[in-house]
Structure formats: C-alpha cells, structure tokens
Amino acid sequence: MEISTVLLRVIGSLPWLISSLLGIVEALWRMVLARIRLIYHAAKFPGLFAWPIVGNWLLLWNGNTRGEKWHSRRKMLTPAFHFKILDQFVPVFNSNGEEFIRQLRKRADGRAFDIWPLCKLLTLDVICETIMGVRVNAQTNSNSPYVKAVNDISTIIIERALRPWELSSFIFRFSKLGRRHQQCLDILHGTTDKVIQERKAELDKLSEGRTLDVDELGRRRRVAFLDLLLLIARDGSLSDADIREEVDTFMFEGHDTTAAAISFTVFLLSRHPAVQEKILEELEATFDSSKPLETSIQELSELKYLEMVIKESLRIYPPVCAVARQINSDLPLESSNLTIPAGTTLFLNFYLLHRDPDVFPDCESFDPERFIPEQTVRRNPFSYLPFSAGSRNCIGQRFAMLELKSIVAKLVWNFRILPDPNYDPELVWELILKSQNGISVRLEERSRNKTN
Ligand code: HEM
DSSP states (O other): OOHHHHHHHHHHHHHHHHHHHHHHHHHHHHHHHHHHHHHHHHTTSOOOOOBTTTBTTTTOOOOOOOSHHHHHHHHHHGGGGOHHHHHHHHHHHHHHHHHHHHHHHTTOBSOOEEOHHHHHHHHHHHHIIIIISOOOOTTTOTTSHHHHHHHHHHHHHHHHHTOGGGGSHHHHHHSHHHHHHHHHHHHHHHHHHHHHHHHHHHHHTOOTTOOTTBOTTSOBOOOOHHHHHHHHHTTTSSOHHHHHHHHHHHHHHHHHHHHHHHHHHHHHHHTOHHHHHHHHHHHHHHSOTTSOOOOOHHHHHHOHHHHHHHHHHHHHSOSSOEEEEEOOSOEEOTTSSOEEOTTOEEEEEHHHHTTOTTTSSSTTSOOGGGGSHHHHHHSOGGGOOTTOOSTTSOTTHHHHHHHHHHHHHHHHHHEEEEEOTTOOOOEEESSSEEETTOOEEEEEEOHHHHHO
C-alpha cells in the first residue's frame, strides 16, 4: 500500500479517533469530579486517614453486590428462627451445656486456666446439632479433622488478609496457606454435602401425613435448620450448592460469636462476685436447688437479671465489634448540614459506639443495671447495637440470647467464678473481637454439686 493511501486512511479516521479520545477524557473527568466531591464531603467527617487513590481500601475491601440474592434468601430463612423452632433448640443448649459443665469440672481446682477453647468447642457442638442436625462431639473429641478444619479456616482467613500478595487467588492456590485452606474446605464441604444428602434422603422417605419431627418408627426427632432449608428447596428455589452456602454461613456466624460472648461474660463475672450472687438468687427463685439445671424456653425468657448481665457484657465486649456498609445514594444527615456521598464505605464501630460517655457514663465499668427497662427506654435504640440494626441485622439474635442465657445460667449454678489476679485480656479484632491471650479464670465448684 502506498504511503499516501495510508495517510489518507489515517486522516479519514481522525474524527472517530478524536471523538473516542474525548469520550474517554470526559469519562475520566467525571470520575475525577465524583472522587473530588467524595473527598470534599468525607473530609468534613472525623475519621481514619485515607491514602490518595486507595483511600481506606487497604483496611477494608468489600465486594460489590446490590443485595438481590441476600434479600430473597433472608426472606426465605426468617421463618426458621420462629419461636417454635427455637423451642426445639433449647434441649440442645441443655445437653451440650451439661457436657460443658462436665469438662469444666475437671478444671475446677481453683487454678487459673483459659476457658476460651472450651467455649469454642461447646458452641461448635451446639451449632452443628441445631443447624445440621449432627453431633460432632467437639467437646469430647477436639482432635477430629472436622473440628481442626473449623478452627484452622478462621486463622487462615486472618493470615491471608495480612499477606496482600496472597489476595490473588492464583498465587494463594499454590501457597502453603492456600493448600491448607483447600484441605480445610474439602473437609468442611465434604461433611456438609454428606449431611445434606442424608437429610434429603430422609425427607424423601417422609410418608403422607408424617411430619418432620417424627422418625419412621414414630419416635420424636429434632428438626434441624437444614431440614427447613431442604423443605424450602423442594420447589427448586435452592440448589444443593445454595443450601450448603447457607448452612456454612450459619455455622460460621453462629459459633465463634457466641463463644466470644460466653467467655467475655465469664471474665466479667470473675471480677464481679456480687453479680454472680444476684444471678444465682434469680435462678434459685425459679429452679429446684437440689437438681441439675434444666431450662425451658419459657423459663429462660423469665430470667431478666441474667439478660441484663449478658446485655452489659455484649456492650463492653461486642463480639461483632464493627460492620461496613456501602452508601448507594447521597445521604444527607438531618442533624447537620453534612452529606455522606454515594459510593462511600461506612465503617460502623460498635465497640466505640458502646463507649459513648454521654450515653453510658463511666463506660468502662460493668454495670448490668444500665439495662433495667427504665434506663433502656430513655436511650436511643441505635446507641446499643451488638446485633446491628436494620434489615441486615443478626438473624440469629434470639437464638444467641437463649444459648447465652442457658450456658451462663449453668455456669453460675455449678461454679463460683474467680478472677486470675495475673491476667488482663489483650483485645484483638480478628473476624470477631477476641482476647489474644485467651480468657483466664479460676473455678470453684459450688457445694450443691459436692453433696450430689
Ligand atoms: C452473641 C452472638 C452473636 C452476635 C454478637 C452476632 C452479631 C451479628 C451482627 C452484628 C450481624 C450483622 C453483621 C453485618 O451487619 O454485617 C450478624 C449477622 C448475622 N448473624 Fe449473628 N451474631 C451472633 C450470633 C449468631 C447466631 C447464633 C447465628 C445463627 C444461628 C447468627 C447468624 C447470623 C447471620 C446468618 C447473619 C447475617 C444476616 C444477614 O446478612 O441477613 N448470629 N450477627
């Protein structure tokens, strides 16, 4: 081709090239303007330091989903937390709680020990039995591959977040951490898949007129959360993979959080013997002192002082101490002339919220009386958010409160909880708020057990 022809072609496509270039420049300009606007508004708020370009991205990375999947799933799952279903779970709290007490009895010699790992095993037992309907016996068999995989995967997630180069799935897959991650997933998914297939087969065998809570021999059978999911899935709205996803979410949201809440409550009680005595008084007014403590859902809801203690513990040590939210449209704040611009990621810190001295004077001190009804009604409901608020709040909060009450009641019923004078918790925020040096307490058995 001659040079003149090439030149003519180039000149001919110039208008197209220039308009494309202008289009790109305009798009970039709009992005820059939007960014400047965001920075302009955001700068008026007190907050974390933001780096140029990446902002707070290094602290927080959130995938962008508009929430349609979440919305339809949440609607499906809400009935699974109905009072009648929770009622069936209370015996699971009781039986696993009894095993917890048996394990603790071995440590009740007045010497300090770390109660955190035992709390984790307990809540894993509870969540596996209520959500999947299987007993993993974590408390008596803490070395099982399943229990180890559950523990390891949380640590791996944290370690990976601290190694930015391993955020790439490709690099991660070939790293040592990534390989262990895959091993854990294989064990966890393998177990969930097996349970799903077994429960599905049982469901298929349900004859006309038989209900889920009765087995083929007519014996009472406990309905697990998974059974409800399988029933919902019969109209084709959930695949096996979807079901596994939901089961996994509940398994992970529902056990570390409760373990943290139980262990922090035990720590606070170890420093407040008078509070323990008040809990005991309340229990002794309701239950027969000569028997092991066995609670029903009705009795648990009547333990008002115990509830105040747990609420105060969740105030000081909220296991989910922060959440993030992305703002989809400009949000003017009524109380000021500030606007939070669309595209901002808000980081809501419940740990600090619960320490607002205007709302909770002397905020570091443990005082369950803050939760007497007269005090609670005076406060803005958004000033205390251990389970978050709004449509994405904790779906399992009633489950959690019942479990916490059941376990803490058993603990105080059986033991005097004593402080470890050489210990103070060192708080860290990993996936949840926890203490990196464990939760050290001492236990002494109450005399009612010694005479039994
Ligand atoms: C003391 C124990 C617990 C605490 C403090 C807690 C706290 C929270 C918080 C703050 C959220 C909101 C997270 C966010 O906004 O990003 C949440 C969500 C959630 N929690 Fe809990 N939780 C606890 C126990 C449980 C239990 C026992 C279960 C299940 C049995 C559970 C299941 C869930 C689920 C599935 C979600 C996600 C809800 C959704 O996005 O629709 N949680 N939890």
